[in-house]
Amino acid sequence: xxxxxxxxxxxxxxxxxxxxxxxxxxxxxxxxxxxAKKAPPAPPAKPTVKDKTKSSKKHEGLxxxxxxxVTGSVQLYIRKxxxxxxxxxxxxxxxxxxxxxxxxxxxxxxxxxxxxxxFDKLEFKQMNTNFYYDKNNAVSRAENVDVSEAVMFAEKVVxxxxxxxxxxxxxxxxxxxxxxxxxxxxxxxxxxxxxNLGNLNPSKSKYGLVRSFPNNTDVLVELAYxxxxxxxxxxxxxxDARYVRVKMQHSFLELPKxxxxxxxxxxxxxxxxxxVDDLTSLSPTPYKDxxxxxxxxxxxxxxALSEPVEPIVWWIExxxxxxxxxxxxxxxxxxxxxxxxxxxxxxxxMKIMPDNADWDPxxxxxxxxxxxxxxxxxxGAIGPSFTNPRTGQILGADITVEWKSGAGAVVxxxxxxxxxxxAVTLPWENPEAAMNASQAHGSxxxxxxxxxxxxxxxxxxxxxxxxGIATIATLxxxxxxxxxxxxxxxxxxxxxxxxEMGHTLGLNHNMKASQMLSPTEVHDLSITRKIxxxxxxxxxxxxxxxxxxxxxxxxxxxxxxxxDVWAIQYGYTPFSAAEEERELNKILSRSTDPxxxxxxxxxxxxxxxxxxxxxxxxxxxxxxxxxxxxDRLKLVNSMMPxxxxxxxxxxxxxxxxxxxxxxxMGQRAQMVNAVSRYIGGVYVDRSFAGQKSNxxxxxxxxEAYQKKAMALLNTYLFAPNAFAxxxxxxxxxxxxxxxxxxxxxxxxxxxxxTIASIQLSTLAxxxxxxxxxxxxxxxxxxxxxxxxxxxxxxxxxIFQADLGGSVNLYRQNLQTEFVKGAAAIVEAKTGYDNAxxxxxxxxxxxxxxxxxxxxxxxxxxRAHRTNLVFLIDKAITVK
Numbered sequence: 001x002x003x004x005x006x007x008x009x010x011x012x013x014x015x016x017x018x019x020x021x022x023x024x025x026x027x028x029x030x031x032x033x034x035x036a037k038k039a040p041p042a043p044p045a046k047p048t049v050k051d052k053t054k055s056s057k058k059h060e061g062l063x064x065x066x067x068x069x070v071t072g073s074v075q076l077y078i079r080k081x082x083x084x085x086x087x088x089x090x091x092x093x094x095x096x097x098x099x100x101x102x103x104x105x106x107x108x109x110x111x112x113x114x115x116x117x118x119f120d121k122l123e124f125k126q127m128n129t130n131f132y133y134d135k136n137n138a139v140s141r142a143e144n145v146d147v148s149e150a151v152m153f154a155e156k157v158v159x160x161x162x163x164x165x166x167x168x169x170x171x172x173x174x175x176x177x178x179x180x181x182x183x184x185x186x187x188x189x190x191x192x193x194x195x196n197l198g199n200l201n202p203s204k205s206k207y208g209l210v211r212s213f214p215n216n217t218d219v220l221v222e223l224a225y226x227x228x229x230x231x232x233x234x235x236x237x238x239x240d241a242r243y244v245r246v247k248m249q250h251s252f253l254e255l256p257k258x259x260x261x262x263x264x265x266x267x268x269x270x271x272x273x274x275x276v277d278d279l280t281s282l283s284p285t286p287y288k289d290x291x292x293x294x295x296x297x298x299x300x301x302x303x304a305l306s307e308p309v310e311p312i313v314w315w316i317e318x319x320x321x322x323x324x325x326x327x328x329x330x331x332x333x334x335x336x337x338x339x340x341x342x343x344x345x346x347x348x349x350m351k352i353m354p355d356n357a358d359w360d361p362x363x364x365x366x367x368x369x370x371x372x373x374x375x376x377x378x379x380g381a382i383g384p385s386f387t388n389p390r391t392g393q394i395l396g397a398d399i400t401v402e403w404k405s406g407a408g409a410v411v412x413x414x415x416x417x418x419x420x421x422x423a424v425t426l427p428w429e430n431p432e433a434a435m436n437a438s439q440a441h442g443s444x445x446x447x448x449x450x451x452x453x454x455x456x457x458x459x460x461x462x463x464x465x466x467x468g469i470a471t472i473a474t475l476x477x478x479x480x481x482x483x484x485x486x487x488x489x490x491x492x493x494x495x496x497x498x499x500e501m502g503h504t505l506g507l508n509h510n511m512k513a514s515q516m517l518s519p520t521e522v523h524d525l526s527i528t529r530k531i532x533x534x535x536x537x538x539x540x541x542x543x544x545x546x547x548x549x550x551x552x553x554x555x556x557x558x559x560x561x562x563x564d565v566w567a568i569q570y571g572y573t574p575f576s577a578a579e580e581e582r583e584l585n586k587i588l589s590r591s592t593d594p595x596x597x598x599x600x601x602x603x604x605x606x607x608x609x610x611x612x613x614x615x616x617x618x619x620x621x622x623x624x625x626x627x628x629x630x631d632r633l634k635l636v637n638s639m640m641p642x643x644x645x646x647x648x649x650x651x652x653x654x655x656x657x658x659x660x661x662x663x664x665m666g667q668r669a670q671m672v673n674a675v676s677r678y679i680g681g682v683y684v685d686r687s688f689a690g691q692k693s694n695x696x697x698x699x700x701x702x703e704a705y706q707k708k709a710m711a712l713l714n715t716y717l718f719a720p721n722a723f724a725x726x727x728x729x730x731x732x733x734x735x736x737x738x739x740x741x742x743x744x745x746x747x748x749x750x751x752x753x754t755i756a757s758i759q760l761s762t763l764a765x766x767x768x769x770x771x772x773x774x775x776x777x778x779x780x781x782x783x784x785x786x787x788x789x790x791x792x793x794x795x796x797x798i799f800q801a802d803l804g805g806s807v808n809l810y811r812q813n814l815q816t817e818f819v820k821g822a823a824a825i826v827e828a829k830t831g832y833d834n835a836x837x838x839x840x841x842x843x844x845x846x847x848x849x850x851x852x853x854x855x856x857x858x859x860x861x862r863a864h865r866t867n868l869v870f871l872i873d874k875a876i877t878v879k
Contacts, residue, residue: 052158073170087253089126090107090109093105105398117165126150131279195241205222218251256295260295264290269591270538272503273392296574311348313351316352328497331497339572347572402458463663470663471545509601511600515597516535519631534561547635562595620670629674636667648732654732655736672762675709698778706790718814719801798818806856806861819847822875825840
């Protein structure tokens with residue numbers, strides 16, 4: 001125990017000594033390896049937006065873009081105060097296959113969108129603007145509960161800082177998330193029936209131009225589409241159908257902050273606009289539709305006539321031929337007459353883009369009249385605009401004119417080629433399809449969305465212009481020709497610009513406007529220079545050429561018409577909120593004025609079986625179309641024998657002679673088509689109850705005028721000698737060869753097919769199931785020209801004149817198709833009503849009786865009539 005006790009103090013002593021020794025060295029630095037505490041590693045610095053974009057070029061504006069200078073990839077920075085806020089997306093095609101309407105500067109998709117954060121992602125949502133909810137109605141609490149959200153794009157956030165979020169944007173911009181470029185093809189088409197794009201190749205797609213401004217951000221992309229095995233090679237503008245690039249511009253806009261107030265739409269005046277359904281209304285017309293218009297504000301609100309704070313400024317692009325610029329400037333400024341009626345002076349300002357301009361015409365901040373020259377343009381000129389769909393405010397517009405149509409050059413080599421008759425749809429062959437086609441005409445589907453037909457006014461005007469040139473060259477004295485052609489071209493360009501600019505102001509077509517004057521008044525300059533040749537420049541009129549060359553009036557109107565002035569007054573006159581409804585109704589009460597009559601594409605009768613009012617028609621003129629058409633048909637017949645001497649020029653092919661002939665055939669087709677619509681037609685009046693109008697909403701065309709139309713068709717379309725003036729030209733209608741090229745068929749001219757196409761297109765309307773049913777139904781409210789009488793008069797026109805002799809080839813085709821049509825009506829299971837079927841059977845028996853007493857002096861005529869009797873017997877035999 002003692003030993004142990006001794007040892008313990010000794011141990012304590014040693015320990016104490018050791019402690020004292022360490023304490024004595026407290027100021028000396030301890031050995032690092034032995035005594036220092038290891039600090040925890042510092043956390044790595046968080047990467048910043050600057051770090052993630054250090055190799056990129058910054059484009060600051062509405063939305064900030066960072067484009068990598070090595071790879072070209074783009075990142076997008078969204079500020080936190082931009083989340084949940086509505087912006088507008090607008091796409092443009094800037095160059096691509098013309099067959100797919102991807103030509104330069106075509107306005108495409110327009111919609112508002114929002115960006116919202118969802119966990120670690122940003123979502124881009126397209127907004128639905130189709131509905132309205134009255135906030136004072138409790139139902140509004142269920143606003144949009146059944147509206148499907150459209151999330152176009154979602155992307156994980158790369159960096160978040162105190163102000164916003166950075167995301168990769170290639171998936172949004174280098175693809176089809178915003179605007180599906182590749183169109184959906186109609187079902188049922190065989191492979192290769194039409195040209196189409198292959199599949200998008202993101203690795204070959206790239207950015208063209210990236211730019212951002214305070215109120216808009218624009219990104220031009222070049223999208224690559226690959227198709228290793230194309231069935232259709234496309235046109236000349238397709239270098240290689242396996243590899244096609246499409247240029248698109250994505251534009252993102254800040255919606256304007258102003259006091260612009262939406263203006264309601266009305267069916268008596270024609271504006272483009274937005275359809276909005278009021279889901280809190282019990283009205284029979286629960287619509288809150290609004291029109292498209294520019295935001296014009298008077299500098300002096302108290303002045304009856306004031307300049308606007310911001311006028312509508314148009315730039316004439318420096319690609320425009322120099323000699324045409326003054327004409328285009330004058331034409332655009334003509335719209336100021338209409339705006340003066342709305343209280344604005346110099347509302348439209350026209351400027352010429354200098355050659356050294358430092359801005360791009362594709363910049364959406366500028367409204368530009370652009371001139372291009374495409375290999376195969378699907379349009380001649382087009383004037384679209386884009387708007388805020390919430391309010392209808394037009395935010396920008398462009399007009400694109402194709403050089404060929406703008407110059408009045410021929411845009412179609414051959415309107416009526418040898419196989420034209422095959423293109424005529426005969427409704428009796430498939431009544432159900434014919435009825436569906438007539439109802440669908442006027443719109444088409446693109447990627448599941450209904451689109452309006454594009455404006456084809458430039459092509460129409462160009463073809464009409466060539467007819468005018470042919471008339472002047474054939475019938476006018478040489479010393480007069482130069483001045484007449486110059487005036488014709490000026491009026492042609494005036495009308496083209498006036499029409500397209502009208503679209504950019506919000507106006508849609510008025511195909512009824514050419515009814516304003518009588519056939520005599522349309523050539524009276526004291527009238528047409530005062531109020532115009534027609535009610536509106538938004539019509540598709542016939543070229544106003546006079547067979548009496550000494551009394552030629554205006555070829556086209558050169559000023560806005562009374563309807564245009566009235567329509568602009570409705571759309572643009574500023575009113576206070578309290579007085580607006582009352583003042584608009586005052587303006588609309590004038591819709592019964594014949595000079596203000598209106599009917600648009602929904603009403604026009606250009607397709608067989610479509611619509612009902614024959615006055616709403618393309619390529620017509622005057623309030624007596626039968627008289628006007630007769631003068632034009634006489635003019636054409638007088639020109640035919642003179643064409644060869646005038647247009648078969650030494651040391652040139654016969655291509656011009658051929659074109660001039662088919663242009664005149666086009667005039668014949670337009671005239672008889674317009675006249676045929678009066679048979680079974682019903683006049684429509686758009687006025688509302690209580691307006692001062694003697695017209696009913698529906699008034700059948702009088703029997704006398706229907707018979708007058710039938711008589712003209714008999715003389716100039718169905719008669720055996722209707723095309724006698726053409727015969728001497730047939731051996732000379734030769735196409736010009738090019739290199740080692742081949743024709744689609746044999747090169748010989750086929751007059752019977754050409755003439756059959758005109759005759760059958762007219763019959764296609766009269767014998768259409770929609771037309772015949774309307775004739776029967778309108779008999780219940782005033783029509784006295786029955787289907788049986790219509791078919792009886794047709795059969796007399798088609799058979800009677802040659803019962804005593806030979807039947808020429810035109811009439812053999814016509815008579816056979818008429819019998820086949822009547823027989824098909826008798827046998828039809830759908831489409832044709834009972835009264836029409838009975839009338840067709842009755843007509844066939846009458847035709848058989850006529851044929852029984854006919855003289856057939858030659859073998860071909862006997863064969864033809866034997867076939868007719870066979871077809872009739874087959875149809876009337878009871879099975």
